[in-house]
Amino acid sequence: MAERKLFKGNEAVAEAAVRAGCRFFFGYPITPQNEIPEYMSRRLPEVGGVFLQAESEVAAINMVYGAAGAGARVMTSSSSPGISLKQEGLSYIAGAELPCLVVNMVRGGPGLGGIQPAQSDYFQAVKGGGHGDYHLIVFGPASVQEMVDLVMGSFDIAEKYRTPVMILGDGIIGQMMEPVEFPEPLPGPFPKGDWVTDGARGRAPRVINSLSLHADKLFERNLRIAARFEEAKKNEVRVETIACEDADVVLVAYGTTARICKSVVDRARAEGIRAGLVRPISLSPFPEKTIFDLAARKPVFLAVEMSQGQMVEDVRLSVNGRADVRFYGTSGGVIPSASAILDKVRELARSEVRA
């Protein structure tokens, strides 16, 4: 029977991961996600798992690499500056085609920045982040429940596409408490890939590696990685649309910002402005087709982000010149207010920008 409980976002992520079969966690403290490692340090020993506080994010992600290669369901979590340090390891994990879960509770940057919620790691999350040719699969949940549901499925997805999956949250979603229903724990044991290095007992030795000194071979692997991402584009795109059918102004927002934009849509509609919302849940792969199709009617798109304009580039690419795309954003940990966004919507509804 599913239980309904009041849970803090960060702790809910951790509990969901345990229920999804994650038994190994390697991390390093950073605000605002410390409840994840703290929860794991209590919870994992109860289920025969291992929590280890690494000496740095660099070490933590490389422990994840080793554990994933050894066939475990493994995760790490951090916030912006720590995720930057994990990029080396993420590139290696992507190159070695290993599965894992990474949670980024984004805070304001660049640099040490601040500890308030932000969405300024979007580029880093969806455009690669580390060196080389690869994409992560990235989800941007807007509620604690959605975070739980996404985490529950994330290990299967990571294993299917042999890639790290990232949950891109922020300080608000990590810190807020909401009632959540936890699904029953996934029944293990989980099948181990035929690439796992767990000792060459009665079989040929295996190698987990991201080195390829021959350009042709590396090209081949990058094509394989790209093909898996193309496959993910077919199966893993998730998006919510609200009141878009007749909308003159289509807001595009994810995560915490999407929650604010939902109320903006309600308020705009109450004033007689036909506003709608596209809420990408999978940020990578991005719901290009949904946006492209909506663009046929030529509404004005307004990307709203807690950044100085990152996801807006993907909106523009998706619209592909069919309609006008505008941007409204805050930065550094400032949360956009519903009334400021509504002002923007009113202005766009009045203007002649529609082609």
Place this chain on the structure above:
Amino acid sequence: MKQVFSIPESLAPRLTHYCPGCTHGIIHRLIAEAVDELGVRERTIGIAPVGCSVLAYDYFQFDMQQAAHGRAPAVATGIKRVLPDAVVFTYQGDGDLASIGTAEIVHAAMRSEKITVVFVNNAIYGMTGGQMAPTTLVNQKTTTSPYGRRESHAGKPIRVSEMLATIPGAAYIARVALNSPANVGRAKRAIKKAFEVQLAGLGFAMVECLSTCPTNWGMAPHEAMKWLEANMIPYFPLGEFRTAEGVASNG
């Protein structure tokens, strides 16, 4: 006819890419012999570093993971925590272990991670063409210390074994050299012991192997051996620096 010498089962019957006179190949063989003698080939997982030995996974007949530059101890930690019964070792050069990966090796030792580390100190960066390493000797010329390493500028070379021996979590720390048949024998015993320490669950074990890089030192192989003996051993003395309780000394 009695066969007295053969390729260890753990070693792939393959030519290596190492330069003539480089001792990476000898060290590979010693590891393979130790793994065979301990009968653990089928539960051994090695971690290849970044450096000349990055291709080590091509030369062994057990599972291997290749790690980012310096991160092998962290990768080994991840594997060992998932598979506590596996025999996990890292193979690392001095650039890898003593420079970019200093934090990882210190903390693996500090946690008494039950892994074996084979640390190949050739006092230079081989793979990238002979730049200065943290182990480069004072006055030694390299491509990035063309006037010789100056202590006032770059400090003294780091003595990793002595440093790690101060860490309580280190169960076995030894330094050996590959410059003579007798020393190769000692190196073999130390490497085997470092695996035995792991099998006995005693904690972190490391063997530092003084090695040659004739190519980047600009010497013939036999000159390189002499240079190692005359210059490296006086600064990096051989011996066992830590044999924690339960670990037998080599005597």
